[in-house]
Amino acid sequence: MIKDIFEHSDGTYGYRRIQVILERRGVRADGSTIRSIMRDVGLQAAQPRAKARTTVLAEDLGERLDLLGRDFTSDEPGRKWCGDIPPQAGGAPSYVRTWAGFVYLATVLDC
Incomplete structure (x- = not known):
C-alpha cells in the first residue's frame, strides 16, 4: 500500500x-x-526546491533620479510611460514560475 x-x-x-x-x-x-x-x-520522496533569489537591489539605487517627480499626468498619450513590478503580499515582487523559469509580472502605464 x-x-x-x-x-x-x-x-x-x-x-x-x-x-x-x-x-x-x-x-x-x-x-x-x-x-x-x-x-x-528504496522510496525517497522528492525534496522541496530551493528558493530562487529573484530580486537583487541595484547598488546605485539612491543615486537614481525621479524623472517624473511622481507626476503621472500628461497632456497627450505617449509622453510619459512608467512601469512597475507590483509587490505581492509582504512586499515581494510579483513573478510567475513557468517551464522556462521565472517571469516577472510588470505593468506599463501610458499616463
Missing part, C-alpha cells in the same frame, strides 16, 4: 503524507514504521 500511494503521488509524498492517506483508508501505522519500509524498498 505504501508503494502504491508513493507512486500515485509521483514520488512526492513522504512518510507523513503517506501516513495520513493510510489513516484515511482505515490503516493505522506508525510514522517510523512507514519511513523504515520506504527506506527498505
